[in-house]
Structures are given as structure tokens and as C-alpha cells.
Amino acid sequence: MRLRRSRLYVPGNNPKMIPPAGLYGADVISLDLEDAVGPEYKIDARMLVSEALKVVDFGPSVEVTVRINPLSTEWGRWDIKQIVCEKLDGIYIPKVETPEDVIQVDELVTELEDKKGLPMGRIKLFATMETAKGILNAHEIARCSGRLEGITIGGEDLTADLGGERSSDGIAIHTARQLIVLAAKAAGIQAIDTVYSDFKDMDGLRKETNMVRIMGYDGKACIHPSQIEVIHEAFNPKPEEIVQAVKVMNAIKVAKERGSGVIALGSKMIDRPIVLKAEKMLSRARAAELYIPTIEEIMQGDNGSDQNGKKGGGDD
Amino acid sequence: MVESYRLKREAVAGSEGKEDCMVRLTPAEPGTGIQIEIEGKSRDFFRDEVFKVFETTLKSMGIEDAIVFSKGQSPLNFTIIARTKAAAIKGGAFE
Amino acid sequence: MVKITEVEWVENAIGRKVPKRIGNEELFPYEGPFAHRPHKDHKYGPKLDYMADQTSEIVSTLSEAIDKVGLKDEMTISFHHHFRNGDMVMNMVLEEIEKKGIKDLVLAPSSTFPCQEETIIRCVKNGTIARIEGGSARGEIGRMVSTGKYLGHPMKIRSHGGRVRAIEAGDIKIDVAFIGAPSSDELGNLNGVNGPSACGTINFAFVDARFADHVIAITDHLVEYPNFPMSISQELVDYVVVVDKIGDPNKIASGELRITNSPTRLKIAKDAVRIADLLGYVKDGMSFQAGAGGISLAFTEFLHQEMKEKGIVARWAQGGTTKFLVDMLKDGSVHKLITGQAFDTVAIESMRNDPKDHVDLPIGAYANIHGKGCTVNKLDIVVLGASEVDVDFNVNTATLSSGLVAEPVGGHSDTAAGSDLCIITIPLFRGRYPVVVDRCTTVVTPGETVDVIVTERGITINPRRTDLLEKLAKVKIPRDLRICTIQELQKMADEITGGRVEPNWGDEIVALIEYRDGTIIDTVRNVLPKYYDDAIFVDRDDINDLERREN
Numbered sequence: 017m018r019l020r021r022s023r024l025y026v027p028g029n030n031p032k033m034i035p036p037a038g039l040y041g042a043d044v045i046s047l048d049l050e051d052a053v054g055p056e057y058k059i060d061a062r063m064l065v066s067e068a069l070k071v072v073d074f075g076p077s078v079e080v081t082v083r084i085n086p087l088s089t090e091w092g093r094w095d096i097k098q099i100v101c102e103k104l105d106g107i108y109i110p111k112v113e114t115p116e117d118v119i120q121v122d123e124l125v126t127e128l129e130d131k132k133g134l135p136m137g138r139i140k141l142f143a144t145m146e147t148a149k150g151i152l153n154a155h156e157i158a159r160c161s162g163r164l165e166g167i168t169i170g171g172e173d174l175t176a177d178l179g180g181e182r183s184s185d186g187i188a189i190h191t192a193r194q195l196i197v198l199a200a201k202a203a204g205i206q207a208i209d210t211v212y213s214d215f216k217d218m219d220g221l222r223k224e225t226n227m228v229r230i231m232g233y234d235g236k237a238c239i240h241p242s243q244i245e246v247i248h249e250a251f252n253p254k255p256e257e258i259v260q261a262v263k264v265m266n267a268i269k270v271a272k273e274r275g276s277g278v279i280a281l282g283s284k285m286i287d288r289p290i291v292l293k294a295e296k297m298l299s300r301a302r303a304a305e306l307y308i309p310t311i312e313e314i315m316q317g318d319n320g321s322d323q324n325g326k327k328g329g330g331d332d
Numbered sequence: 333m334v335e336s337y338r339l340k341r342e343a344v345a346g347s348e349g350k351e352d353c354m355v356r357l358t359p360a361e362p363g364t365g366i367q368i369e370i371e372g373k374s375r376d377f378f379r380d381e382v383f384k385v386f387e388t389t390l391k392s393m394g395i396e397d398a399i400v401f402s403k404g405q406s407p408l409n410f411t412i413i414a415r416t417k418a419a420a421i422k423g424g425a426f427e
Numbered sequence: 428m429v430k431i432t433e434v435e436w437v438e439n440a441i442g443r444k445v446p447k448r449i450g451n452e453e454l455f456p457y458e459g460p461f462a463h464r465p466h467k468d469h470k471y472g473p474k475l476d477y478m479a480d481q482t483s484e485i486v487s488t489l490s491e492a493i494d495k496v497g498l499k500d501e502m503t504i505s506f507h508h509h510f511r512n513g514d515m516v517m518n519m520v521l522e523e524i525e526k527k528g529i530k531d532l533v534l535a536p537s538s539t540f541p542c543q544e545e546t547i548i549r550c551v552k553n554g555t556i557a558r559i560e561g562g563s564a565r566g567e568i569g570r571m572v573s574t575g576k577y578l579g580h581p582m583k584i585r586s587h588g589g590r591v592r593a594i595e596a597g598d599i600k601i602d603v604a605f606i607g608a609p610s611s612d613e614l615g616n617l618n619g620v621n622g623p624s625a626c627g628t629i630n631f632a633f634v635d636a637r638f639a640d641h642v643i644a645i646t647d648h649l650v651e652y653p654n655f656p657m658s659i660s661q662e663l664v665d666y667v668v669v670v671d672k673i674g675d676p677n678k679i680a681s682g683e684l685r686i687t688n689s690p691t692r693l694k695i696a697k698d699a700v701r702i703a704d705l706l707g708y709v710k711d712g713m714s715f716q717a718g719a720g721g722i723s724l725a726f727t728e729f730l731h732q733e734m735k736e737k738g739i740v741a742r743w744a745q746g747g748t749t750k751f752l753v754d755m756l757k758d759g760s761v762h763k764l765i766t767g768q769a770f771d772t773v774a775i776e777s778m779r780n781d782p783k784d785h786v787d788l789p790i791g792a793y794a795n796i797h798g799k800g801c802t803v804n805k806l807d808i809v810v811l812g813a814s815e816v817d818v819d820f821n822v823n824t825a826t827l828s829s830g831l832v833a834e835p836v837g838g839h840s841d842t843a844a845g846s847d848l849c850i851i852t853i854p855l856f857r858g859r860y861p862v863v864v865d866r867c868t869t870v871v872t873p874g875e876t877v878d879v880i881v882t883e884r885g886i887t888i889n890p891r892r893t894d895l896l897e898k899l900a901k902v903k904i905p906r907d908l909r910i911c912t913i914q915e916l917q918k919m920a921d922e923i924t925g926g927r928v929e930p931n932w933g934d935e936i937v938a939l940i941e942y943r944d945g946t947i948i949d950t951v952r953n954v955l956p957k958y959y960d961d962a963i964f965v966d967r968d969d970i971n972d973l974e975r976r977e978n
Contacts, residue, residue: 030349030352031349031350031351031352031407031408031410031411031414032349032350032351032352035408035923036690036691036883039690039691039694039883040690041907059345059418059421059422060345060346060414060415060418062418063345063413063414063415063417063418063421064410064411064414064415064418066414067410067411067413067414067417068410068414070410070922071409071410071922071923072410072923073884073885073919073923075884075907075909076906076907076908076909077906077907078907241690305905305906377829377928378859378925378928380928381859381925381926381928385925406858406859408858408859408923408924408925409859409923409924409925410923
């Protein structure tokens, strides 16, 4: 599945911010027709995003998505009709409460892909749960569509819906966060966390991002380009984790060659969770194009010989 | 063949912000064609091209007669097209 | 002015039409970057002189100095541009000349800046100046050149190296060189490192000092004899005039140059470092040239970081020197620095305090192809800007897409030809103007000498460089770098901007772009009035880029 560590919101009615949106290094951009746009400007924004999608290039590795208005509004259906096009990679559906909310979008997108001669099934969907009802239905929602590749949580709206309060530890939405991860992983899709709105507070962002990573989240939304680097750093495997993963995979390989059923690394047995973690670290490192040392390089380093830790695929 | 659509009321889209333009479409008598007036920077060198963008966009929506007034700060084509289309929609062209 | 119908045209080696002669001056069409040898045999020489046993050349007023050298109508006068937009020398001299009623002079500056515009334009209009033989014509002077009015003769636009070539060959015969000297003694030993108007180096004036018939030094900092360093030494200087102020220090050198914070420019700079690295050019012993424009500074900074991470040390670097280069010298990332121009106070101080590792050179030694060897030939990497690049990789820096003469050539064509890897860093479009176009409005640097173009939306390699393409095929391209063809970039630019619009050309020749070897690479016509109110550049960084582009 695609690398979705960071998801940058771009206000949909701002012509100046749309062309450079792909330049900040975010994995995903979401051109926002919903909360970033007031009711009087919904049509302006929709047409602006629609026209931008025809001619603006967002870069080879960026996933281009649009957050539409809910289908229950007068705008949602028209949003989808306008934005489905060749350059669109995905649609974020806000305020999802039932699987129906997603299925309706799925059906409309299918119809439009067909009508517009686009490759069928290419446009992915992402559902945001922002109410108590939506969170509790996360399990069904996460499984309801073949296009659905991720679910997210809308922290602000959910906190309000619960009648709770924001706090630095996010306790009001903590269970909701976990439910989203549970639902996502049970359905085999990704979980993306909500924005950290104080974009001057990098320490706070780092703390929260590390926390959700530990919980199993695959990425986090952001509202300002300066947040992207911190988010990527939190989600990227650390060099030690990569080294450990290489060692684990090597131990498995060695054991196979020996025909041994027992796999050990040093004095520890390697069991399934450790293997899973190693695979996940390596697959993330590969996707993010981080440096993955070979087992030989690692053994050299362990033996204390002079190893210059080079970054990137060196070519000598 | 594109059906002919008519603006039913005056409508505005966009703003005079950076790289944006405000587009105001006013219904015009059938047969008067598309009259365009533009204010703003960079209008001289690209004047002909920008006029064409307005004309082409309106014609692509089947609107043959309209008064266009636009004021902006060096919008790119996609912005001009989007604001024109949005104004046409709000002006009831497709109702 | 010369009408296009009055000359005979010939097509040059890049397919541009250039005149065969203008008046009784025969011209040579561009034949290729290294094709044309000097069409004269020997260097031109200035007058011999005589000085008995005077111990001082100080003259009390500028007016007196001008009289003493015998400045007359139709003579050629020259200036350097080291004081940039803080220069006071040119205005001061021209005003004196105006008072004396001298007319029809040829002005041959190494470049011009906005603070000189008013004076120069007034002098052109009142007949004091008949012709400009200049490296650049920015701003209002550029507009004046583009009208085709006032100036009777097409302006020759040359690179830094090309100006030296022209002076040494006698194509420009300087009668009087006016040299603003931050410090001088009474016999005219000059340097640029000391004094309140210190500018680091006055190397652009070296060739003027050696080839002009007369040299007048103007200083605001007279020191006791002998003045060291003797960047320009006494046997070349006729007179010394002491005035209150020759320049505004705040505008001569920046107190604090900052890297751009524009995401587009940052990405371009970062990707330029990455592609240089992928192509194998970032390695021990490398050499590079950096400028002081927005992208250049960021490039230098990112390159520095990369080099520190990998423990790479460069042998030498030149520029456009700034704090960013000096920092590399200080922490051992580069062994030696050569200053072509110093842009900030850190660079000036470094020149003053660290002459063992940081020197300046005559511009001829830096860039003249009709000399015995120049530093650009030893450069591994150069990073340059452009106003336009076309599908043949030709580069324009002299005119805007509207046809207006607006920018300096600087050392662009010199460094592009000499360096091993010439990287052009440009945004894909500026406002409505596509920067990657089908055909450059004006060609300054031929595509043959350009290797890589880096935009924020894609990188392209000149197909002529099969060696680079082969190298690239063997490495893994990072997921967020797009390598594509130049046609693809042009298409992208056209889609978002609506495409290039042909300037509204008139029928007069207002400028000739002379390549570094004296051949004519392109012609510039006048632009008809309705297009003068252009505001091409969208933000401050672009304007700063222009002002600091001199490489």
C-alpha cells in the first residue's frame, strides 16, 4: 500500500496555494472543498479545484486527493461530478457515519469513471469519522468498499460531538483513535490521524505523532508545510530499527538455509510479532527510500571496523 | 452541439487577492455578444490571450451574450476559467 | 537606429538570423562555442605615457582630472560596477561631463544599476552619451534600449569574458577609464578591500586599467603611500581624485544575505544538489561556482550540508562570493575561494583577512576565451539562472519574454561553456510567463553548452550528454524526482500558463548579443509601445534574483 505518512490540507478556494501544493514533500495533498470553504464560496472552490486538476502538476510521488462536501449537503454530489478526472487519485469523504455514506460515493465515482472514460477503480476513497456514531460504525465502514484504502479521525468535530474538551494528551478522543486503528487493520486498510492545529508547536506535534505511530497509525494530516518534516521523521523507521530488521530477516534466511525450524537472533528467539515488525520496518524504509544497509555492512560495523555511515545509495 | 444557455442574473465569483481574479458576469441582450473589460496588472502583454480565455470559456458553456468585468492580480488561466464558470453557474446559466 | 531592412542577414550556427555588417563594422555570425578564433592578430595597446619625477597624481577636482586627460566629444569612457546599486561614481562623473558640454560619448560600463538610470537616460537624451557598449541594460535603461529611440546605434551585449576580449582586441577602445577605488594612495595604487566603501575586489576594472589611454581613480579613502594590496598599481593610473563618498556601503554589500524561503526555489535548489550528486559530480576535489541569487544561495547551503554529511571537500570554488561560500572555507569544506565579485561584508572581510586562501582574479583570467586559459575551464559545476530556456536548451538571460532588454548576461555563457556540468535552475513558469519555451525570445547561451535543467516540477538532461544519460540509467532515481524530456517540461509550462506570447517586435535592431568569442549569437529588435507596462515578476525574490544574478 502507498506511503501516506503526511497528508497536507490545501484550502480549495485559494488560487495562490494550489500550484505549489505538491512541492512541500507531503505524501498526500487534500484540496479542501469542505471546512476550508465558507458556504458562499463552495461553487467557486469546486470549479477552482476542478480546473486546477486539469493543468497543475503536483509531482510524481504525490497522491492528489480532494475532500468533498458530504453527500447530504447540496454540494457533495456536484463536487464529485466536477472533480473526477485523470489527475485525481482519491476522495476524502467527511462526516461519514454509516457504510452507506461511502457506498453512495463509490457508486457515483464508478459511474463517472465509466462516463468519462477513465480507468475503472483507480480513484480511491478515504472515510473520515467525526461523530460518535461514525466512530462506533468504523468496523463496518472500513470493510464496505473496495475503493476504501484508509480511514481517518476528525479530532475537532469529534471532540465537539462528544461534548468533551481538547487537551494536550487528547484523552477525549483516545478511545476513538484506537477504534479507528482497530477497524482499519481488521479491514486491511490504513489509519490516518487528525491534524495538530498549532503549527508553531513542533514539540507538541512530535509527541502526538509519535504517540499515534506507536498506536499503529500509518500517517497524520497536517495544515502547514512546516509540519511535514516532523511527521515524516516520526513515521520513518529509525536507523537502529532498520538495522535490527535486516538482522532479523537475515537470521530467518540463515535458519532456512540450515533447514532449522528454530530461528534465533543472538540469544533471543524470533517469533511472529518480531518478524512482522521487521517486515513492516523494511517495507516502510523501502517506500520512503531510506538507507538500508546490507547484512555485511552491519556485521562490519558491529566488529568495530571503520564504517562511515553513509546515507543514500552510495555508488562506490 | 452545445445548447445555448443564458445568464439569468448578475453573479460574481473569485476575489481580487493574489493570483486570483474577481469575475462579474452580467446578462446581456441576445445578439450583443461577449463584452469584456479587465482591470489589473499584466493585462497589457497578455490582453489578447486573457480575452480569449474569457470568450472560449463562456462559449464552451454555450453562453453567447454576456458582459464580463474582471479585476485581479495576475491569475493563471485555470483561475480565470474557474471563476468564469463559477459565476456562470451562480448566474443561473444552467438552471 | 538600424532598420532590419537595411542590413543583410545571415543564419548562424544555432539558426538565428544575425546581420553581416552594421554600418562599416563587419560582424561574425556565431559558429559554435569553441569555433571562432580571434579575428585580430595582436592585442590592442593604449598610449604610452610619461611622468617625470612627480610624487603625487592627486588632482583637486574631478573636473580638473577630466580636463587634464583631454576628454573630448565621441570618446569612450568606462566604469566598473562593483558598487552595484550603491554606486555614486558614474553619476558624479557624468554630471561633470554634462557641465562641460562634452557630447556623443560611448559609455562602456561593465554593468549598470538602477541608481544610475536617471543620470544615464538624461545623458542619452541630451546627447552626452551617444552609445552604450554594455554588459547589461536593466530596468529603465533596458526599456530605453528597447524603444529604439535616443540611442543611435545598436548596443552590444556581452558576457564578462566577452567584455575583456573586446577591450583586448580593441573592439572597445577606452579613452578614459574612471575607476572607483575604495582605497588609494597619492600615486594611484588601488584596492577594493579597504575603506568605507570597500567592495572586496575591483577586478572588473583590471582590464580597463591596462587598456585605457587614461585612467582616473576616484576614491573616498586616501591612505599613506604605499597602499597595499596593490590590486591596480600606480603605473596604470593617471590621476587620483579624492571625494567625500564613492558609494553607499549598505547598497554595495549586503549586511545579511538570506536564503530564499520560497518553497519552489528551495525545491529547485535541493533537487539541483541531488541531481549533481546522482550524476557523480559531488565528490572530493570538486570545484564549483555559486552565485548570489535566491536559488544559488540555497544551492550553496544544501551542497554544503551534503558535503559535510559525506565528508567531502571541494578543491576550490568561485563566485559571487558570500557568507555561504566563506563558511565553507572556514569549516574546511572548500580549500580555496576565488572571488569574481563580493556580495556581502563577510566575503569582503574574508578577502581582506585571508589572502592566502581567498583571492580575486582579473575577469580575463576568470572568463576570457581569447586569452591563455580561464578558470571557468576548470570548473566542474556551475549553477545558473535564466529568463527562458527553450527545447534546444538555449538560454536567454538578456531579455524578458516580453522582448524588453532587461537583464545582464554576466558570466553566463562563459561559465556554461567552460564548466563540465552546467545546471540551469529555473521555476517552470513565472506568473503567466512560461520559462521553458519552444523558442527563446533571445539566445545568450547556446544549448550545446547547457547540460541539465532543474525546475520544481521536473529535471531534464540535454540529450547531447549521452554520458550523463548513461550514468542516470544506472542509478536509482528517488521517487520524488521526475526526470523527463524538455518537451514534456515545455508542455507542462504551456498547460498552466497558456503558452508563450510572441513579443510585439518593431523593425529596428536595438541590440546585438555578442558571444564570448566576438561572434554574434542573436539580435534584439525594438518592442512597440503597448507592452511597456509589464510587471513580469510576481514577487520580491525574482527581482532580487535579477539584481544579484551577476555571476
